[in-house]
Amino acid sequence: MKKEQVANCQFSVWYPLFKKHTIKSLILPLPQNVIDYLLDDGTLVVSGGTEHTQHSRNNNSDSEEEADVQWSDDETTTVVTAPEFPEFNLKVQEAINALGGRVFPKLNWSAPQDANWIALNSSLQCQSLSDIFLLFKSSDFITHDLTQPFRQCSDDSLDPIINYELVLRKWCELIPGGEFRCFVKENKLIGISQRDYTQHYQHISKQETSISFSIQQFFWEHIQHKFLNEDFVFDVYRDSTGHVWLIDFNPFGEVTDSLLFTWEELTSETSLTSSHTEECTALQDGPAFQYTTSDVTVQPSPCLSYRIPRDFLDLSTGEDAYKLIDFLKLKKGQQEEEESSEDEAEPPVPSV
Structure with missing residues (x-):
């Protein structure tokens, strides 16, 4: 497998040649600040939502990329807000609307198929930039595209220059x-x-x-x-x-x-x-x-290895109240056992 062969498989290279034989799609250049956001391995904070964008602008007008700090009498709470991309968000939403309001997203080569577990109904169907970001930032396939697309190539030539693109494909219910x-x-x-x-x-x-x-x-x-x-x-x-x-x-x-x-x-x-x-x-x-x-x-599906346990997901989202109650009871029991062990381990106080 040569680097040139991999480069030729980019969506924007082959789509114009076979456009009439495939699903209608739109291609948007990916800005560098969006690429940086996708590669940021910090806290997963999803950007791209309309309501969230307006909220962020009102509460953090000085710097859209800095964290908000909320003060209370007892403690300081740091709320991390995602960077916003208003121009790119507008272009993406216009493209989604032009494709019927629902799209299948991918990059130059890969789709985030390893991250469908994190999406609603385990589907790659997206209706907004925030839906796309959630999948992309959770996908190892997308990270591979952005960081090492030529890793398994046999030739030692310089890597071709890649212009990264967001590909939006009209959503189709494929069996x-x-x-x-x-x-x-x-x-x-x-x-x-x-x-x-x-x-x-x-x-x-x-x-x-x-x-x-x-x-x-x-x-x-x-x-x-x-x-x-x-x-x-x-x-x-x-x-x-x-x-x-x-x-x-x-x-x-x-x-x-x-x-x-x-x-x-x-x-x-x-x-x-x-x-x-x-x-x-x-x-x-x-x-x-x-x-x-x-x-x-x-x-079994090879993508199963990318998922997290269902119980963990239910706990983190609060979807299963009974699991959360059982988990809290377990933690309380463990805490009581630890306190009891500490009390037994304390040496007796000598009498005077």
Whole structure:
């Protein structure tokens, strides 16, 4: 995987070439102060909300980036307020409105799919800049884009200059069972994998031949020899009518999830079309098609490792009052035990 190949997979590079075959999107340059805010690893304070913006302006007009300090008789309380970006916020909101009021956000390469646990309803659907910031500041995928996009590249040349951009895609209700990842080597489609391998979708095994053929036909007509790289990965969505839509491009390398394949299989000299296992069906003279064949072969989502325990989230948000009560009772019991232990450990006072 070369740095140039990774750079060619940026959204703003391929979108103009395949605009009519993918979801309508808008691209906004990312200001440096926004990048600095996203990379700030301090307290998570979300910026971008309209009401919060007005409140911050009224109460902190001298410096929008400094903390407010509130004084009381007994103690001093520091309230951290997020920096505001009024011009950028306005541009983002205009773009969101132009796309129907709901968008799917991403950067040059990645979407914050590892952070959907922190969003309402575990969805990446955003309606404001604050929704986007919450996901971006919670995502390791976004941090990778901003800090080390060429880390796994094999060449030692200078890193290409990257102009970071916020990509807003019109929100579409995609059924996970219709998403597929396709692997291309030397401009030849060598493999197709079910995108959401955490579920077993019966229609895939029943429609295996038609799904593979429609994806191959889409590749031959619209993708092959038109993308800038010879080796690459692209994601598609096949709707209920059999129509195929382009979703994204990714580098052909370990930085991209190989899903139900392994990168050893994909990069070996042996053609994938000659393999045949319980989970992988190779169609004659076509790419290997790999999918979850039954509930027994379902695998956990790789994004689970980025989540925090549900109980911890319920406690922190106060969504489950009973868990909070039990937690307070536990803490009180521990405190009483510690006090009791300290009293027993104190030496007796000698009599005079």
